[in-house]
Amino acid sequence: MIRLLTCLFLFVAVARLCAVELLAPPQVTTTAGSATITWRTDVECGTRVSFGLLPNLLDGKAEGPVTAEHSVTLKELRPDTTYHYAVGSARTRLAVGSFATRGKNTTDEATAKSGQSLIERLFRKPAASAPKSPAVPPTRETWGHLDTLQDHYDRHGQDFQSRTPDDYAAQAWLFLQRARAEALPMKLDKSDGTLRVFDPKTRAFAAYNRDGTTKTYFRPNNPAYWQRQPGLPIQPSQLRFK
Amino acid sequence: MKAKSHTCPVCAYKKLREAPRSKTGGASFEICPACGFQFGVSDDDDGISYEEWREDWIAEGMQWSSKGIPKPRGWKPGK
Numbered sequence A: 001m002i003r004l005l006t007c008l009f010l011f012v013a014v015a016r017l018c019a020v021e022l023l024a025p026p027q028v029t030t031t032a033g034s035a036t037i038t039w040r041t042d043v044e045c046g047t048r049v050s051f052g053l054l055p056n057l058l059d060g061k062a063e064g065p066v067t068a069e070h071s072v073t074l075k076e077l078r079p080d081t082t083y084h085y086a087v088g089s090a091r092t093r094l095a096v097g098s099f100a101t102r103g104k105n106t107t108d109e110a111t112a113k114s115g116q117s118l119i120e121r122l123f124r125k126p127a128a129s130a131p132k133s134p135a136v137p138p139t140r141e142t143w144g145h146l147d148t149l150q151d152h153y154d155r156h157g158q159d160f161q162s163r164t165p166d167d168y169a170a171q172a173w174l175f176l177q178r179a180r181a182e183a184l185p186m187k188l189d190k191s192d193g194t195l196r197v198f199d200p201k202t203r204a205f206a207a208y209n210r211d212g213t214t215k216t217y218f219r220p221n222n223p224a225y226w227q228r229q230p231g232l233p234i235q236p237s238q239l240r241f242k
Numbered sequence B: 001m002k003a004k005s006h007t008c009p010v011c012a013y014k015k016l017r018e019a020p021r022s023k024t025g026g027a028s029f030e031i032c033p034a035c036g037f038q039f040g041v042s043d044d045d046d047g048i049s050y051e052e053w054r055e056d057w058i059a060e061g062m063q064w065s066s067k068g069i070p071k072p073r074g075w076k077p078g079k
Helices: A002-018 A118-123 A146-160 A165-182 B050-059
Strands: A022-030 A033-051 A060-074 A082-088 A093-100 A186-189 A195-198 A204-208 A214-218
Touching: A022 A093, A033 A093, A060 A214, A082 B050, A093 A204, A146 A165, A146 A214, A165 A214
Parallel strands: none
Antiparallel strands: A022 A033, A033 A060, A033 A082, A082 A093, A186 A195, A195 A204, A204 A214
């Protein structure tokens, strides 16, 4: 019994020692080609920043020493580009956020948007003035061939943090509605009726059948992807489907 | 009328819904249910050639790829 209690006490003690807390949101300063992220923790722990162009694909990593005052500089970044990041240690993610590097012609440093703690992100309230999304029709009306949806979702759903195949299909449909409302770049390939849509800001790309149902929806990695797509530019008012 | 089917240039699966490329060269974006190659993405975005994908697919045992489209009865890889 005494042994059991001793083990339990040691377990709790170790668990408390391992519980690292963020004392303030990370601060980011950027130049055209670099970003320095700093943050403080209540105890000394490892220093790691994961970063990337997509919030769910933080494939870059930079590390620092064990400390309570953390600072990591990311180098060789692209100018005028939004990066997403997560800070923490090798085992613990303390906060996530994003920053944009400066344009090539900008010389002054700027403080980027601070990272939000995970808790802040989870519990933040939506903006009161956010426009309401239109009601999404059932997936069978928006996706081209239902039996292909699972494979497209498995491959590309993570690009948009889709939770289910239906969610992914709905996002693809909403993207088309937004593209029409905001006149995003569109190309129509008259040889097979495929409509291609691209958002240069978010790099989201979708292809639709001639009836407006979705073929696929994803974020290309290749920066020249949109330029290489065939088809003639088309205005939303010229689309034949509703 | 029976819909025309097309052959996958990667694995020779014969029942693709669309031609992998339109007359203008645009991709179909179809994912081959047999080998999993997505025309217009695996090649145009990921930069993987038909040959490279085929070699990998063969090396991994030529498994039926699709989770949504059931494997046809009697399907044999490469047919």
